[in-house]
Every structure is written in structure tokens, then in C-alpha cells.
Amino acid sequence: MDHRLYIVAYDISDQRRWRRLFKLMNGYGEWLQLSVFQCRLSRKQHAELIALIDGILHHQEDHVILLDLGPAENVDPHVVSLGKRFEKVQHAPIIV
Amino acid sequence: MDPPGRQQELPLPFPEFSGDLPLLPVRMVNEYMYCPRLAYLEWVQAEWAESGDTVEGRYSHRRVDQPQGDLPPPGAGSEETIHARSITLSSNSLGLIAKLDLVEGEGDIVTPVDYKRGKRPHVPRGAYDPERVQLCAQGLILRDHGYRCDEGVLYFAASRERVRVSFDDELIRLTENAISGLRLVAAGGQLPPPLVDSPKCPRCSLNGICLPDEINFFKGADLAPRPLFVAHDEALPVYVQAHHAKVSKKGETLEIHVDDKKVTTARLIHVSQLALSGNVYLTTPTLHELMKRGIPVTWQSFGGWFMGHTVGTGHKNVELRTAQYRASFDDQICLHLAKGLVEAKIRNSRTLLRRNWKSDEDKSILISSLQRDVRHCIRCHGIEELLGVEGAAASRYFSAFGHLLRPADNETLSFNFTRRNRRPPTDPVNALLSYAYSLLARLWTVTLSAVGFDPYRGFYHQPRYGRPALALDLMEPFRPLIADSCVLQAINNGEVRPSDFIQVAGSVNLNSDGRKRFIGAFERRLGHEITHPLLGYRISYRRLIELQSRLLGRFLLGDLPDYPNFITR
Ligand code: SF4
Numbered sequence: 001m002d003h004r005l006y007i008v009a010y011d012i013s014d015q016r017r018w019r020r021l022f023k024l025m026n027g028y029g030e031w032l033q034l035s036v037f038q039c040r041l042s043r044k045q046h047a048e049l050i051a052l053i054d055g056i057l058h059h060q061e062d063h064v065i066l067l068d069l070g071p072a073e074n075v076d077p078h079v080v081s082l083g084k085r086f087e088k089v090q091h092a093p094i095i096v
Numbered sequence: 097m098d099p100p101g102r103q104q105e106l107p108l109p110f111p112e113f114s115g116d117l118p119l120l121p122v123r124m125v126n127e128y129m130y131c132p133r134l135a136y137l138e139w140v141q142a143e144w145a146e147s148g149d150t151v152e153g154r155y156s157h158r159r160v161d162q163p164q165g166d167l168p169p170p171g172a173g174s175e176e177t178i179h180a181r182s183i184t185l186s187s188n189s190l191g192l193i194a195k196l197d198l199v200e201g202e203g204d205i206v207t208p209v210d211y212k213r214g215k216r217p218h219v220p221r222g223a224y225d226p227e228r229v230q231l232c233a234q235g236l237i238l239r240d241h242g243y244r245c246d247e248g249v250l251y252f253a254a255s256r257e258r259v260r261v262s263f264d265d266e267l268i269r270l271t272e273n274a275i276s277g278l279r280l281v282a283a284g285g286q287l288p289p290p291l292v293d294s295p296k297c298p299r300c301s302l303n304g305i306c307l308p309d310e311i312n313f314f315k316g317a318d319l320a321p322r323p324l325f326v327a328h329d330e331a332l333p334v335y336v337q338a339h340h341a342k343v344s345k346k347g348e349t350l351e352i353h354v355d356d357k358k359v360t361t362a363r364l365i366h367v368s369q370l371a372l373s374g375n376v377y378l379t380t381p382t383l384h385e386l387m388k389r390g391i392p393v394t395w396q397s398f399g400g401w402f403m404g405h406t407v408g409t410g411h412k413n414v415e416l417r418t419a420q421y422r423a424s425f426d427d428q429i430c431l432h433l434a435k436g437l438v439e440a441k442i443r444n445s446r447t448l449l450r451r452n453w454k455s456d457e458d459k460s461i462l463i464s465s466l467q468r469d470v471r472h473c474i475r476c477h478g479i480e481e482l483l484g485v486e487g488a489a490a491s492r493y494f495s496a497f498g499h500l501l502r503p504a505d506n507e508t509l510s511f512n513f514t515r516r517n518r519r520p521p522t523d524p525v526n527a528l529l530s531y532a533y534s535l536l537a538r539l540w541t542v543t544l545s546a547v548g549f550d551p552y553r554g555f556y557h558q559p560r561y562g563r564p565a566l567a568l569d570l571m572e573p574f575r576p577l578i579a580d581s582c583v584l585q586a587i588n589n590g591e592v593r594p595s596d597f598i599q600v601a602g603s604v605n606l607n608s609d610g611r612k613r614f615i616g617a618f619e620r621r622l623g624h625e626i627t628h629p630l631l632g633y634r635i636s637y638r639r640l641i642e643l644q645s646r647l648l649g650r651f652l653l654g655d656l657p658d659y660p661n662f663i664t665r
Binding site for chain 2: 002051
């Protein structure tokens with residue numbers, strides 16, 4: 001059930017579907033760039049996300065990829081990030 | 097080898113299912129074949145846990161779940177091709193109800209097709225027995241409705257392969273035995289024992305509820321438990337205690353505003369509970385969403401008083417609550433559990449003193465007095481006497497608690513502790529202790545009710561004053577381990593300072609900032625991993641609290657001979 005780190009990128013041809021997917025992705029990860037998210041998911045959440053994306057997608061026109069970067073606890077992705085800093089999504093209690 | 101519980105067989109044919117016994121879903125025949133205990137947990141105790149496998153399973157079914165096409169009654173004389181999706185059929189003589197993914201056929205001859213996620217397994221009969229038997233049970237239901245049905249098909253979604261399963265005498269016998277075994281288990285009111293060191297358990301979505309290796313270990317099996325239960329926490333709490341805060345739902349996230357400014361968002365899938373203290377505003381749609389997802393909301397006054405918690409419709413495991421109530425009326429069981437809890441508490445307090453002693457004073461007399469308290473506790477004859485022993489040990493412990501605080505370099509900024517007081521606490525250390533206990537009580541309450549208990553009925557604490565007695569009972573051994581040690585850490589590491597407190601009319605309280613830092617320290621303590629002294633694997637305190645709750649349930653339901661208390665070495 002341990003978390004893994006993913007990069008999810010998508011190409012959606014229709015604005016309405018794009019917005020729906022964007023909203024869904026916000027629930028599963030952190031927005032990186034236009035159509036790119038960084039997610040930290042358990043196996044269960046990964047399966048859920050795929051099922052939900054599949055429900056939104058138009059299989060002939062759209063394309064989504066999920067890149068698995070490895071176990072979220074100890075992976076240290078080598079990233080070149082220009083313009084902004086890239087930081088791994090954190091998993092910690094939120095205290096306001 | 098036959099799993100236990102399958103030896104007893106009902107004579108065939110099955111007696112009619114009568115009256116108020118609900119029909120058993122055919123899926124349960126599959127679960128029963130996999131493991132009788134799994135079927136019992138899911139069907140009788142309404143336990144359910146989602147895993148990657150179960151989510152994928154539902155996903156591969158989604159297309160066949162749309163009813164489509166017609167299943168003409170047998171004997172209609174038509175020679176039409178049948179192609180009917182998502183058909184629900186039941187049989188009283190089998191006592192089963194099934195949702196058939198797909199029925200194909202011609203005239204009166206039909207073939208059930210069952211969708212499976214994943215690839216076809218490469219095993220002698222083309223599929224595993226639980227799947228073959230489930231399919232055959234569907235066939236028997238179709239036969240019961242008057243169709244001719246000699247074989248079925250398992251369709252494996254990932255490899256897009258069809259595997260034919262012929263309903264020969266051997267498979268039918270196996271299926272009939274499984275059906276009667278399941279009916280016996282469902283009616284019997286006896287949880288079947290867990291499998292021993294089975295390769296099935298790591299794949300089983302209920303392993304964290306069933307605790308097969310832990311149960312076998314505590315029953316004396318000579319096998320080191322595999323850490324099946326231990327996993328990282330998928331979700332963590334969200335605390336909101338700032339003044340004028342508002343929590344609302346936005347899409348798949350929670351947004352938290354303070355003074356109409358957004359301060360943070362939390363993804364709902366990563367929220368385990370929402371802990372609110374003080375006057376925080378929560379919208380109704382948000383509360384509905386939280387209840388729907390089974391995320392509890394806890395309410396604390398700003399001063400830290402635990403006011404209650406909100407959950408959805410609650411846990412359906414009635415058997416567990418019944419066992420809890422029954423035990424709570426039995427003086428012997430109450431005393432036995434209470435003694436164990438107090439003993440564990442004194443032992444853990446003693447360990448904490450021994451490990452964190454910071455002063456030059458000799459501690460050996462104190463340590464041996466506490467050891468005497470432990471022995472006294474074991475000999476107690478009643479709850480009253482036990483309360484006395486606990487009180488004596490507690491005052492011994494707190495009289496020395498000041499020796500665990502790091503002497504401050506600057507006199508005016510030091511923490512002093514002479515004795516424990518509460519309601520209201522009159523100095524910073526007591527304020528921290530009280531606050532830590534209320535956080536701990538809240539955590540136990542939420543965990544116990546998520547596991548299916550009624551947190552308000554206990555064995556040691558009396559169910560009075562609306563206090564969560566069971567939570568207070570079970571947290572006893574964890575007061576020193578989690579609350580007290582977190583207070584020590586926060587003070588000795590300088591995470592909270594004397595300037596973080598406000599004094600109002602003789603009562604001392606943390607201010608908002610200090611509280612935020614202290615909650616951080618508390619959560620860090622809960623995430624801290626320790627090696628379980630008996631089970632031998634590493635586990636965080638957060639998971640340990642759930643484990644202990646489940647072990648109590650296992651004891652009350654007769655699965656375990658005793659409740660194993662947690663005592664650190
Ligand atoms: S964990 Fe193992 S023993 Fe427990 S229900 Fe699952 S398969 Fe059966």
C-alpha cells in the first residue's frame with residue numbers, strides 16, 4: 001500500500017473534458033504545469049485514478065500518460081527545473 | 097487441503113431458504129472458496145476494505161454492469177440467439193442471488209460469462225477453483241430457472257481470453273459443498289479461524305482487519321508474523337484551529353480559509369480525519385462529502401475539551417458491538433481487562449521515567465515502588481481496589497515527572513512541574529499534559545468507532561458524564577508512551593516555550609501558535625515507528641492504535657484467548 005510518485009501528463013482535445021480532468025487531477029496530485037501533475041498515490045489510489053480518468057477520456061481523441069517515478073518515500077528524482085523550483089509532493093498532516 | 101469449516105456438509109438437496117434469511121450473493125461463494133473467514137467477515141460482519149485489486153476488479157466490470165438485452169424464459173420455443181448483460185437472478189432452493197455479467201445462448205441452452213480482471217492464470221484447469229465454483233453456482237441458478245446449462249466462460253479482461261469451464265460432476269459437487277459450507281458459516285455465528293501462513297493472505301484485501309498472522313501468533317503458533325497489517329498511512333489528519341477559519345469543499349479537495357483568505361488546500365483522498373477546534377465554520381455540502389467518504393470530523397472546544405465527533409451512518413459490524421456490550425456487563429471480564437490496562441500503564445510509565453531521567457537524584461526507590469504497584473495491581477480483587485493502586489502509582493509517577501524536564505539555562509523561562517493538576521491546569525506543563533490527553537482521547541475515540549466499537553461503553557471507566565469510556569480505557573497504557581513523551585519532547589527540544597501560554601483567571605492555556613507547534617509534535621510522535629516487542633515488526637504509533645483496537649475486537653469475539661496489552665521494553 002506504499003505510495004509511489006507519478007507524473008501524469010495529458011493531451012485533451014476538448015475544453016470541457018480538459019476542465020473535468022483538471023478538476024479530477026487536483027484531487028489526486030499537485031499541479032505542475034498546464035497539463036502536467038505530480039501525484040503521490042497508493043496502489044489503490046492509482047487504480048481509482050485510472051478508472052476515473054478512463055471515464056472522462058475520449059479514447060480516439062485524447063491521450064493520458066502516467067509515469068511511475070518509484071517509491072515516494074525514498075525516490076529522489078533527478079530533475080532539471082528552470083524558472084521554478086521542482087519539489088516532491090509531501091505527505092504530512094496539515095495543521096492550520 | 098480443505099480449509100476448516102468445509103468438512104461439515106449439509107445433505108443435498110438444500111433445504112429451502114426461509115423467512116428472513118437474506119439470499120447470499122454468489123460472489124460470497126467465491127470468497128468462501130478462497131477463505132471461509134473472508135466470507136464471514138464480509139457477509140456477516142459487513143467488513144470491507146478497498147484495495148488496488150478490488151478497485152481494478154470493479155473497473156473491469158464497469159462495461160458489463162449496464163443491463164442490456166433480454167433473457168427469454170425457457171421453453172418459449174424461440175431459437176433466437178441470447179445476449180443479455182447484467183442479469184440478476186436468484187434461487188430460493190440454493191439460497192443464492194447472482195448478478196450475471198453476461199448470458200449467451202440459443203433457445204433454452206445458455207452459457208454464463210463472468211468477467212475477471214487480469215490475465216488468464218496458467219493453471220491446470222484454466223482458472224482457480226474459487227472462480228470456477230462461482231461460475232458453476234451461476235450455472236446452477238440458471239438450471240434452477242429451467243435452462244439447460246452445461247458450461248460457462250470466464251473472460252479475462254487484461255489478456256482478452258475466454259476460458260471454458262465445463263460443469264462436470266466433480267465441479268458441481270465442489271460447488272454444492274461450497275454453497276452448503278457458506279450457508280452453514282453464515283448461519284453459524286462463529287468466525288472461522290484464519291489461514292496459517294497462507295500465501296493467500298498477502299493478496300487478501302481484508303488482511304488488515306482479519307490479522308491472520310497476529311491471531312495465529314498470539315494463539316501460540318511458532319511463526320513470526322508477516323507485517324501484512326503494517327502499511328504507510330494513505331491519509332493523514334487535517335487540523336483546523338485558527339480563529340475565523342472556514343472549511344469548504346472544492347472539487348476533490350478541501351479548501352481552508354482564514355479571514356476570507358485561502359491558506360491551504362487538502363486533497364480529500366489524503367485526509368484521514370478533520371479535527372476542528374474552536375469556532376470553525378464547516379459547510380453542509382462539505383460535511384456531506386466527508387460523511388460519504390467515511391472521513392470523521394472531530395470537534396474540540398478551543399481549550400481542548402473533546403466535544404464529540406461526526407461520522408456517516410457508522411460501522412455495520414453489529415456482532416462486534418454486541419460482544420462489547422456483553423463483555424461490559426461481565427464483572428470478571430471487566431476486571432481482567434482493567435487490570436491488564438492499568439498494569440501496562442504503570443509499566444510504561446516506569447520505562448519512561450527510567451529512560452528520560454534528567455536529574456541527579458536517585459531514582460531507584462521510585463522505580464522499585466512502581467514495580468511493587470505492578471505486582472499489587474495483578475492481585476487486585478475489584479475495580480475499586482484497582483483505582484486505588486492506579487492512583488497511588490500515578491501520584492508517584494507525577495511527583496517525579498519534573499525530573500524528566502531539562503533544566504533551563506535561563507531561570508525566568510523555565511518550565512516547572514511539581515504536581516499534576518487539571519480542570520483547569522494552573523501551569524504550562526499541566527496545560528500541555530491536559531491538551532495531549534485530550535488529543536489522545538480524541539484519536540482513540542475516532543479509531544475505535546472506525547473499527548466498529550461504541551467508544552462510550554468501557555470496561556474500566558464508568559460510562560458516565562458522556563465521556564468516551566472505552567477510549568479512555570484503551571489509552572491508559574499509551575498516556576506515557578505518546579502523550580507524556582510528546583510533552584517532554586516539545587519542552588526539552590524547545591518546540592514550545594513558556595511564552596506560548598496565556599493565563600486567564602488562574603488557568604493556563606496554550607496560545608494558537610504554541611498549539612499549532614504542539615500538534616505538530618504530537619503528530620510526529622504518532623508517525624514514529626517502533627519495533628513491536630511481541631510481533632517483531634516495525635509499526636507506527638498511529639497504526640499501533642488501530643492494531644490494538646482490532647485485537648480487542650478479536651478477543652471479544654472469541655478469536656483470541658486474551659487481549660494483548662502493549663508494553664514497551
Ligand atoms: S487474511 Fe487470510 S485468513 Fe484472513 S480472511 Fe484473508 S485470506 Fe482469510
